[in-house]
Amino acid sequence: MRTILTILGVIIGACSIILMLSLGIAMDRNFEEQISQMGNLTVISVSAGQSQDAKAPKLNDKALEDFSKMQYVERVIPSLMTNTYITYDKYRTNWEMMIYALDAEDMSALGYTAVQGRDMQPGEKNVMVLGGEIPKQFTKIGKRPNYNKPPEAMPINLESDKMQLEIAQFDYMTGKPLLENMEGEKIKAPKPIEVKPIGILSDTNYEIANNAYVPREIFDKLVDEKKKYNEKLNGKQQGNRDMFGNVQQKGIYNEVKLKISDRDKVAEVQEAIKKKGYMAYSAMDWLTEMKKVSNGMQLALGGIGAVSLLVAAIGIANTMMMSIYERTREIGIMKVIGAKLVDIKKMFLVEAIMIGALGGTIGVMISSVISLIVNTVGGGIANIIGMHGATKVSVIPPWLAVGAIVFSTVIGLISGYFPARRAMKLSALSAIKTE
Amino acid sequence: MGKEKIVALDHIDLEIEKGEICCLFGTSGSGKSTLLNMLAGLEKPTKGNIKIKNVSVEKLDEAELAVFRQKYIGFVFQSYNLIPSLTALENVALPLIFQGMPKKEREKRAKEMLEAVGLGERLRHKPKEMSGGQQQRVSIARAFVNRPKILFADEPTGNLDTHTTIEVMDMITRIAKEYNQTLIIVSHDPEIATYAHKIITIRDGNIYKIEKNTDHGKEITYEKQE
Structure with a gap:
């Protein structure tokens, strides 16, 4: 019974950390979705700028060739x-x-x-x-x-x-x-x-x-x-004039779009182009900004979840401790009939790990269900927590599910370790005498 | 409080032969249980030497003692000391688990042992579902399942009625003789002493007298000189 309650504690801890993080992840995804709807994330728009400076680089065919030679630039698309x-x-x-x-x-x-x-x-x-x-x-x-x-x-x-x-x-x-x-x-x-x-x-x-x-x-x-x-x-x-009323010169482009092969390099390429004196803009700019915000959110949400898992960890340690007091006699008996110290340690450690793993696994299952429910009825909730027009309020990627199970198992291991050591060190004789 | 120096055993010199059935006899507080615990390596003497099979037991560390107990020593306690959550069969098989014996074999051995103590019908019963005598027989089966060289029994019949006491003692001595095992029994019951080859009476932490059971009655081989 006590073990079940402890597992329940771990389940709640795992659930809260998973759900909190899943909100953050969903927020991230929504930002990304929204921004990619607004424009392709791997495209940088380059323009010569409105600068009157005669030395400012021109977007001519030579510049286009330069761009195409840059690393990660997959395609140079001049805007006509x-x-x-x-x-x-x-x-x-x-x-x-x-x-x-x-x-x-x-x-x-x-x-x-x-x-x-x-x-x-x-x-x-x-x-x-x-x-x-x-x-x-x-x-x-x-x-x-x-x-x-x-x-x-x-x-x-x-x-x-x-x-x-x-x-x-x-x-x-x-x-x-x-x-x-x-x-x-x-x-x-x-x-x-x-x-x-x-x-x-x-x-x-x-x-x-x-x-x-x-x-x-x-x-x-x-x-x-x-x-x-x-x-x-x-x-x-x-x-002929362009949309800004500027006279279009032959061989000079107002805007060039660069397709980048790797989305993680967009910012890098964009920086490089800005250094050359052009104006460069990409949807990634927004995303980076928004990600900063959501990372902070995730940290805060994860922190709240982590606190409840910490409480669960203390619960495991407490349960194991109580269980050792309760079974002092049994431990003594086992020692007397030939249990090695590691056997005893292993026994309690395995139990603690099982509590952690089981709690984590059930926690993942329950959070998946909650996540599903929240996502189906979640429009209102999304607006309350400031995710307008979000398609999903909660996203549990596989790494989060696996991570949560591993994490709660490790928590079990850590919080079971000291009680297990204590059990190991009990004197066989005094343990047997305990009634 | 608690600082007072208590001498439980004082200058004991004792030898027990292989295959001997030996009774440590004495009133409560005489030090007989302490002697047993020391012989079994559960307690360490502040001074002196205990040798079993030429191994100085008091010098072994906890891990070595565990292996030593696994190999050579069996225990029967007054209060049975069975694990309440395990069935009779599992209780008996427990020492074999610690030896790392495969499941099939250890269950076979445990079953044989339980049959030998007459509990073949009660393999799946938990300790609470059995009488005191039956529980003690389970604990005897557990003590013997390893084929230990030495069996220590600490007041094995202390909680049992006379009829069961005879039954249990008969059983212990029969099995011990069968496998040529050394049996060391602690008791304050003169009835038990009659089963032993050698009766060692302890008084105030000292050997008071050693008697031998022969066909012609008791023969005193040593008596402390007052």
Whole structure:
């Protein structure tokens, strides 16, 4: 009976330490999940920065080559971007969308995978992958968007329908193309480029949700045509501009994305790039910050759990001690009939270890059940402890389960050691005389 | 309190032959139990020498004593000293466990021994489910299961009625003779003394007299000169 109570103590101790740590681990996982939804963790975005310093390094082809030679850099993906209206049937986007040139390999390296439809295939032309927010940007041509209503995603028939990448600019009020230059001369309406939408990306990654992606070939054609149109419309001086209104120079990139082979090296590479004078940013920055917070939390939670396991350890020691007092006579008898000292020590040690191991094992089982329950009903709890939108409140990885069993076994061993030694040292004769 | 020097045994010179059945006889407080404990290596003399099979017992350390007891010595106590949580069979097999004998063999040996003491039907009973005489027989079986060279019995019949006493004593002496074992019995009961070859009477920590049981009655071989 006393042994059962002691085991119960160990079970509670093991449970509390496991559950506390599992909360911390779940918190970690949630951070990671949230951040990886926002962007790929192994991608570093590099930009030349807005620095007016003439000596600041430029993001040119040479820089790109340098990057590709760096250790752990798997792929260098320059960002090529232009803005264009997209027309779909009788609908057109409310404003110019950002169109990026990426080929199939780049997309997969960056982790841009379609949640609807399919990904781009290598060598494919005339296709487009849409960011998750783009279907919400369409309004019937000639009408203006109703901002009082949240935008609804337009159903898009992937593969079968076509979309037009417009070269022309449109009048905001009427939706008619601007076809009159500054001298009042009519210019010929440019022919839009037709592409096939094949896939839609996740709308949780804000970095890509408002972008559309086309193969390089289409992109180059689009930029070319737009340049011609803009020159006709506005004269030569303005050229092509990027999203910040900066003039795009040939051979100079605004942004380059680097795919890193090992996620543990992201910070290292990022540092190295910053040292070269570029601006570098990665989702890992956030994660590192958040991990610091959660590590502190885990330490505190684990500490609370550890206290209860410590109490359990004292319980084991106490039980063993009592058991030795109770069985002093038995120990004496065993000694007299030839038990070696190690036999006696072993007997009590094994019992203590068994209490620890059994308590730990049952503790793991019970915590798994509790963890399961908490996870199924856990939405509310998650919000209370500050894990908003968490999918799991408690995560018990295998190492934690095994670790807890080993730990409580070791606790049993330690707290059983001194009582066992005491039993060993009992004098056989006085032990027998005890009634 | 407790600081007073008590002399339990004083200048004892005693030899016991192999195969002898020997009775340490005396009133309580005479020192006979202390002598037995010393002979068995449970207590150490402050001075002097105890030799069993040419081994100085008092010089062995705890670990060596454990092995020594395992090999040569069996014990029967007045209060049986069985382990209450174990069955008769397990109690008898216990010394063999400490010797590291495989389970099958030790159970076989223990069973044989229990049958020899007439408890073949009670292998699975716990001590509490048996009478005093039966418990003592279990403890005798346990003492003999090792085939010890020397059996020490400390008031083996002290808790038993007359009828059972005779039964138990018959059994102990029979088995001891069968295996040519040395038997040393401590008792204050003159009845027990009749089973012995040699009766050593202890008084006030000294050997008072040594008698031999012969066919013609008791023969005094030594008597302390007052």
